[in-house]
Amino acid sequence: MQIAPLSPHDxxxxxxYELLxxxxHGGMGQVYLGESPGGEPAAVKVIKPSVVDSETRQRFAQEVEILKTIWGARIAALLDADPEADRPWLATEYIExxxxxxxxxxxxxxxxxxxxxxxxTLAEALATVHKQGLLHRDLKPANVLLGPNGPKIIDFGLAVFAESSVSLTAPNTxxxxxxxxxxxxxxxxxxxxxxxxxxxLGAVLLFAASGHLPYQAANIHVLFHQVxxxxxxxxxxxxxxELVPLLTAMLAHQAQDRPALDDVVKQCRAVIEAQGFKVAQARRRLTSHTAAPTQLLDSLLPPAEAPTVPFSPAGEPEAGATAEPPAATGTGIGTETTRVLPPTGPGRTPTLVDHPGPQPEAAGARGPAQIPPSAPTADTGRAPSPLPAPGPPARARGGRPRHSAQARITAQRLREAYAVSATF
Structure with missing residues (x-):
């Protein structure tokens, strides 16, 4: 899913945070791409007004408190939150x-x-979470983001304190x-x-290596029976x-038969070193292989046409026209999807509502801006990202400066695109 324009009701x-x-989205809320006053991108999660009640606020506040305690290089960080706002929201690190x-x-x-x-990488990250007395409880392929600096874990909406029976989840669900x-x-x-x-984590690694999950069924009741x-x-x-022994152990039916996360790290290292690589080398190869080309925010939609300057037959600008030539209209990279937060969170209905497996988009899905590939670089084998021509600084409504010229351009294009495509 690509970044969609804001609707008139957003x-x-x-x-x-300026929302771009x-x-x-999910049943309980919407997630926006936002930008802080200093230009920091963020994923801003907002609870829908139609479901804001005391219980929802309590669950949302619990998620915020849990996120405050979680830290680690492979964890998407909490930036800010206000569970008491009219529309409760939280902002987390945006991973492209x-x-x-x-x-x-x-x-x-x-x-x-x-x-x-x-x-x-993920076993080490989860071990850090466990040391903080927490469990993720909903790790899945959609909750592992492959960013430009390596994989990160997101969505701790279902996280609970380890060995604790305290939960806001209804019993028998x-x-x-x-x-x-x-x-x-x-x-x-x-x-x-x-x-x-x-x-x-074993299920995630199985999916990464084979393209499928441990159990698959069209009916959720059949799936639960298999599990x-x-x-x-x-x-x-x-x-x-070489991965079968490790995954067999991680997916053992009895919890006591599964390895500890430290042992998972050791066995993964053994697989890497058996192929003649150091762990750091394998990490760099993983990041190079999985990181999408960097997307510039204003390249997510085709740029607006630059105004043309009328010239006289003599080659001089006509009276009242700007003498500067039109700016270049090339687009930036827009061929990969961007981060989408999964629709899980503290306010979701505590029932068996998940589908049997991940529902990835079609392999041919592409962003709205397309460019021919450039020559790959020697270091990464990836095509460099052409930079769009910079636009002039702009100001928001009422003369208040936008957070950045980039944000203003992006927001304007998103809204223009929405107006063109709207059916009303």
Whole structure:
């Protein structure tokens, strides 16, 4: 999904963040691409006015408090929040790139070297979360973003304190993604342990290496039966032989049979080193392979046509015309999708509402701005990103400066595009 224009009913600013477009939505809220006064991009999550009540606010406030305690290089950081606002919102780090489900749908599974590097990176990140006394509980391919600086984990909306029975979730309900959920979580057992994230990470790595999840079924009840049936083994078809022992252990039916995250890191390192690479080398290869070309915000839509300057037959500008030539109208990179926050969060209905597996977009999906590829660079093998011609500085309504000229151009183009395509 690409960044969509703001609708006439969307806010244009929240908590000092200027909102530029929509990047995702769910049953309980909308996620916008925002920009801080200093130009920092952010994913701004807002609860819909129609569902704002005391319980929703409590769950949202709990998510904010949990996010305040989470830190780590591989975790999307909380930037700011206001759960008491008329429209409760929170802003997190914006990570430009595809999530794992869309990357695999577009480019195919990762080779074993890169899957092992992904495993070591995410296992280390989850271990940091566990040291903070938290569990993610909803790790899945859509919650792993492949940014320009490597993978990061997002969406801690279902995170809970480890070994705690305190929860706002209604009793006898299960919340999460069934296709990546361990048997004990699917059965509603409490308290949950760090082994739930080990299992989910195993499902993520299985998907990265093979393009499918441990269990697949069109009916959610059949899927839950497969997950909770101890006689039903996960489907490891298509997994490279060197990864089968690790994934078999991580997807063990009994929580006590799964390895600790430190052991997962060690086994991933062993797979990497057996292929003659150092872990740091494999990490760089993973980032180079998965990072989408950098998108400039004003390249997400075709640029507006520059005004032409009438010239006289003598070659001089006509009276009253600007003598400067028209600016270049080339577009920037727009061939990959941008970050979309999954529709999970603290305010979602605590029922079995997830689909059996990730629903990636078609592999041929492309952004609205297309350019011919340039020659690849020697260092990365990727085509360089042409920079669009800079526009003049602009001011917002009422003379108030926009946060940046870039933000103003982008917001204006998004709104113009919406006006053109609107059916009313």
């Amino acid at each position: 806010p244009t600013e929240l908590g000092g 477009g929509r990047i995702g 790139g595809l999530d794992l489900s869309r990357h695999v749908a577009s480019h195919g599974p990762l080779p074993s070297l890169l899957t092992a590097s992904l495993g070591a 299960v919340v999460g993604t069934p296709s990546c959920m361990p048997p004990e979580q699917a059965n509603g057992e409490k308290p949950l342990t760090p082994a739930v994230d080990v299992y989910a 909770t049936d101890p006689a039903k083994t996960p489907d490891l078809s298509g997994v490279p032989d």
